[in-house]
Amino acid sequence: MKAARFHARHDIRVEDVPAPALRAGTVAIDIAWCGICGTDVHEYVEGxxxxxxxxxxxxxxxxxPPVTLGxxxxxxxxxxxxxxxxxxVGDAVVVEPxxxxxxxxxxxxxxxxxxxxIAVVGLAGDGGGLSERIVVDPRWVHxxxxxxxxxAALIEPLAVAYHAAERSGVGSGATALVAGAGPVGLLLAAVLKGIGxxxxxxEVSAARLAQAGELADHVLNPTEVDVADRVRELTDGVGVDVAFECAGVNAVLDTVLDAVRPAGVVVNVSIWGSHASVDMQKIVLKEIDLRGTFAYVDNHAAVIALVQDGKIDLAPFITKKIALEDLVDHGLNTLIKDAESSIKILVSPTL
Known part of the structure; x- marks a missing residue:
């Protein structure tokens, strides 16, 4: 079968490999679609x-290595x-990887x-979604x-966003700031909209702000307005109940600490590439709860239900579909050169 395999930095090859063997207590899945994650891009560029x-x-x-990605x-x-x-046989499924x-x-x-x-399928597990078939433990199949x-290929990143919202404790009627409108930030905005x-x-990117405008009540460009001041104006001087840091940028972290109300919650969603500097006085004097969130845990059923109930429409998040053979040239390189206009590029082994 065909599989995209990571050999080394800047060396991902679509190769013919043996199809995985079905074993007792496992399930074989024919891959329909696989999204390219920012993690895949980082592996290609920096891995x-x-x-x-x-x-x-x-x-x-x-x-x-070589490791099948996805x-x-x-x-x-x-x-x-x-x-x-x-x-x-024939069930449409996704996998918690x-x-x-x-x-x-x-x-x-x-x-x-x-x-x-922990190992993640498609990074350090057995097989990956950028291939024709995978064999997995049914425990993880939904x-x-x-x-x-x-x-459905977006259920996995949507689960990341859902878990971040869950970690915050936010509920219907509350107010929230999502700082950073990359793919997870946009999916988080969709989750928040879905739960009221x-x-x-x-966000600083005009393209991403336009995408966010379909999901959020208000969009702000920090190069044009003071975000914390504008947030307070929009919340009768109080600040938001919850703020999500989704950029991995220190200035953004400072902003969400300013924009959240006293005794509010800040959730760090991003994976940081460098050490962050935190103004502890803001946390202490406002009694802010600063929380981390990582991936998801027992969230897939709730996420799938949100989509099935029509509370989240995943179709607008799909910006491009390509064949597996085009992964590097029209997938990874597109995201490297023009990440702002792409939310999710999907790859199929059957195109």
């Missing part, structure tokens, strides 16, 4: 990061191994997404019903 180094295997899975994927159940229940130890303290506490030896499979939260989005 290996989450992909193991060439001379070392992942401590849990034993995987080492962790945002949808597909159809093709085969079912002995002992698997609750799934049928984890491999965890089930032994460490986070796993035993039910926080499996914080497993101390049926999506009548959600179109191209849209009045949302303000801050």
């Amino acid at each position: 290996p990061i989450f992909v193991p180094e060439a001379d070392s295997a992942h401590p849990l899975t034993g995987v080492k 962790h945002e994927f949808s597909g159809t159940v093709a085969e079912i191994g002995d002992g698997v229940e609750g799934l049928a 984890y491999v965890v130890c089930d032994e460490c303290i986070p796993c035993r506490l039910g926080k499996y997404h914080l497993c101390t030896r 049926r999506v019903g009548d959600i179109p499979l191209d849209q 939260v009045k949302t303000i989005v801050s």
